[in-house]
Amino acid sequence: MRILVVTDAWAPQVNGVVRTFTRIREELHSRGHLVEVISPEGFRSLPCPGYPEIPLVVRPGRQLVRRIEAFAPEAIHIATEGLLGFAARRYCLRRGLPFTSSYATRFPEYVSARLPVPLSWGYAIMRHFHRPSRAVMVSTDSIRQELSARGFANLVEWTRGVDTEFFHPEAAQGRPDPFEGLPRPIYLCVGRVAVEKNIEAFLSLDLQQGTKVVVGDGPQLAGLRTRYPQVRFAGAQQDEDLARHYAAADVFVFPSRTDTFGLVMLEALASGLPVAAFPVPGPLDVIDGSGAGVLSEDLGFAIRQALAIPPTRCRTHALTYSWAACAELFLGNLAPIEPTTAAAQSPDLGFSGAV
CATH class of the missing domain: 3.40.50.2000 (Glycogen Phosphorylase B;)
Known part of the structure; x- marks a missing residue:
């Protein structure tokens, strides 16, 4: 055709x-x-x-x-x-x-x-x-x-x-750690740095320990860098570098309330990362009931709980999605x-x- x-x-x-x-x-x-x-x-x-x-x-x-x-x-x-x-x-x-x-x-x-x-x-x-x-x-x-x-x-x-061969828990093995020297755990957010992605709901959280990392570019990047100097803004990452960031992190944070799906959640899950998100369309469809993440209106609570989820559970759930x-x-x-x-x-x- x-x-x-x-x-x-x-x-x-x-x-x-x-x-x-x-x-x-x-x-x-x-x-x-x-x-x-x-x-x-x-x-x-x-x-x-x-x-x-x-x-x-x-x-x-x-x-x-x-x-x-x-x-x-x-x-x-x-x-x-x-x-x-x-x-x-x-x-x-x-x-x-x-x-x-x-x-x-x-x-x-x-x-x-x-x-x-x-x-x-x-x-x-x-x-x-x-x-x-x-x-x-x-x-x-x-x-x-x-x-x-x-x-x-x-x-x-x-x-x-999701490409489960490309996004994989071992994607960071044998390569430089993108988070070397940063306090753990690593809370990773990947997406467009723009107001509709609600990234500030994540950045404003008091997580007490660890490091917040944002991968992506967009119109809010300069302003958020100034307001949150303690956050690591890694800019846009492509291909192997993106897969390496996923695989080297500890939990994936998806603060958006407006996405219709959230493809980055599948990429994170395929990399063995549990997902923390709000209970809204997208996360409700991808995560709810899977055991591969935690959904809560208290995003900080969701992040802390998600850290306990084993990577194998996340990976197994991602394998149910195919291109x-x-x-x-x-x-x-x-x-x-x-x-x-x-x-x-x-x-x-x-x-x-x-x-």
Whole structure:
């Protein structure tokens, strides 16, 4: 099958959307499917205010049309609700082509955390975006129930995976200890250093002993470094260096209340790290009942209790998630474009790609 994925998030950005679709593309290619990704690369764009590393595509219409029609997809998936995603949505609607979409980021909460915008406005836009989608893929049952209560339809579950060969408890063996000289235990947090990740809820805790370590980059990094000089901010880490940080830590702290899944939790578990988090969607779906972590509104309590969890229990739970199963779910959720439908479409040179 020729599968087109349209996403506003792609490398060099580092986030769950990018990691997920990178792995999904690899898995589907190995099964003989052809996956084309249309991302902001190659389009004229402007830096997103507050997030200069995130490009906002400017009027992608004609170029987007040419790239879609040159690829001639048999299924179209719109991964993000950004400007490129809206342009692809409009393309499909004008031509009567079915498409699927995914809800991977809580944009209403993210916007409300920065601007005086009611959540109801944000969710109204999200409902509008996803309403024509044949299947809105969500990562957990908690998110599915939450969106259903907010009036979303056509919701299907699409879980995530983790590379348990790459993220492994032995990833730090034979390599320099990234935490050498730091008081133990090491409380590790990995993610974007931004207000929506609620990192300060972790940094402000009085844990009495040990060292807090934050791996990641983002707009809050400079400010938090100044306010919390006792915290080790390791910056963004990639590939083997990231795996080494996981494997060398003692407990993984996930303070976010807005993630739809939290892929970093699986990476931590695969590395033998127990998880401490709030009892919210994402952690409730990944951790609750597994014995591989502790969920509590008292995050400090969760951290202290999680330290007693054996690494083997965490690793065993991570082994139940695979990218192969994730790819199969994604493939099964797609809405194939019938050849007669595609052939009936005529070029629309007036398409502008405006939202």
